[in-house]
Amino acid sequence: MATTLRDVAKLAGVSFRTVSNVVNGYAPVSDSTRAKVEAAIEELGYQPNHMARTLRLGRSNMLGLAVPRLAEGYFAELASEIIDVARERGYVVLTEQTGNTRALELDALRGARRQLTDGLIIAPVVLSSEDVEQFETERPVVVLGENVFSPRLDHVTMRNVAAARAATEHLLQLGHRRIAAIGSTEPGAPSVGTAVLRLQGYREALHGHGLEVDEALVRRVGQWGREDGARAVRELLDGSVDFSAVLAVTDMLAMGAAHELEASGLRVPEDVSVIGFDDLTEGQYTAPPLTTVDAGRRSIAEVAVTRLVDRIERPGGPPLFYEADFRIVERQSTARRRDA
Known part of the structure; x- marks a missing residue:
């Protein structure tokens, strides 16, 4: 018989609601109480019922990520960073490639797959600021990159x-x-x-x-x-x-x-x-x-995921425009000109 939250609560010596708060992140819980609950979860081998949670909350705890091509090193490493940050927030990421095409960028924004995810991070390279209305969807969207600028959208980019x-x-x-x-x-x-x-x-x-x-x-x-x-x-x-x-x-x-x-x-x-x-x-x-x-790739990933999750869990508020800072990483491929 599968272990339940009530079994965890009994072993940890806390209330059912406290265990639920720890598992679902509903409310702050003291470190000592969290430790007792997590120890009971590990001892009993409790596995959350994600399907039931999805039905209860109306959320899948999945984020969409649409980038041009994962073969491009930057987008491969950015996707990895976004997946890591999302996992820390309790979300998994469904990633797709838009192939530098308008049709696939629009499909990422408005296609049937949007029903599988709670929100989308997209890096458009064909859609432009003239297409802003396409980004205003029922589920939240965070835009990356330099092709779409609008004060109506959450936008994370670089300098x-x-x-x-x-x-x-x-x-x-x-x-x-x-x-x-x-x-x-x-x-x-x-x-x-x-x-x-x-x-x-x-x-x-x-x-x-x-x-x-x-x-x-x-x-x-x-x-x-x-x-x-x-x-x-x-x-x-x-x-x-x-x-x-x-x-x-x-x-x-x-x-x-x-x-x-x-x-x-x-x-x-x-x-x-x-x-x-x-x-x-x-x-x-x-x-x-x-x-x-x-x-600022890591910063871009952190801000984009945090903003999207905030939009999902606490809707409302003005749009965000964020430019990540940068630094020169000096290695051995540059040197003073020989005759300088």
């Missing part, structure tokens, strides 16, 4: 312009003046909002040092994978474009760029410095380890 400006400043302080920027995209392409903001920071940093932007140094890419970074560097080298440093708008692009430089006989950082953006775990183990921008 793209300031962070990219700081990354470029890092290279300028090392004496670099011919800095290639990899990651510009055609208007309307996926992640165009992010790319525009990061390239804006690059341009602002150069202008702040009295330098004109040489458009030959700004390289467009189709996507943000390693192969795209390698291709951009190959185009620079084949075009005999002079540069001593590379700012890549993602770590994946930076890794591809560094690989192509080394394959072409150029040493990183002795001949060309490379800085990325995202602080992916993999960047710690490249050769050399990658200098990058930590744009």
Whole structure:
């Protein structure tokens, strides 16, 4: 016969309501009482009846997460962070890929799967601020990223312009003046909002040092994978474009760029410095380890999950707009220009 809350209450020497408060998080419970209840739960092997709880509360304790592509390192690591934070709050995460398509982003917002989850965290790259009404659904939504801005929505993002400006400043302080920027995209392409903001920071940093932007140094890419970074560097080298440093708008692009430089006989950082953006775990183990921008991924995950859970459990209140802070993570892929 399955163990019940009343069995736990009897063994712990507390009331049924106290056990219920501990299990469901309804009300504050003293540490000593919580410890007794948790010890009784462990001894009896009590397993909560999640289906009954769902029916009782009208909630599934599941959150939706919609990101463009999990193959992109940033979104893979962000998803992992969100899953960890959600678990700490008693929620599980149903994750899906929208594939940089409008149809799948809309499906994530309004499709039948929304009935399985209590709320949604979404990082749109095709939908824009013109589509704000699509985000105003019955169940709460938290928006990530740079493509949708509205004072009517809860929005968690990063300081793209300031962070990219700081990354470029890092290279300028090392004496670099011919800095290639990899990651510009055609208007309307996926992640165009992010790319525009990061390239804006690059341009602002150069202008702040009295330098004109040489458009030959700004390289467009189709996507943000390693192969795209390698291709951009190959185009620079084949075009005999002079540069001593590379700012890549993602770590994946930076890794591809560094690989192509080394394959072409150029040493990183002795001949060309490379800085990325995202602080992916993999960047710690490249050769050399990658200098990058930590744009506050953990903070983004914590704030997004906390906001969504608050909306689910305590509806109401004004929309939140949050920009995570950033820091430059200096490793061995950047160095002072040799002739500086």
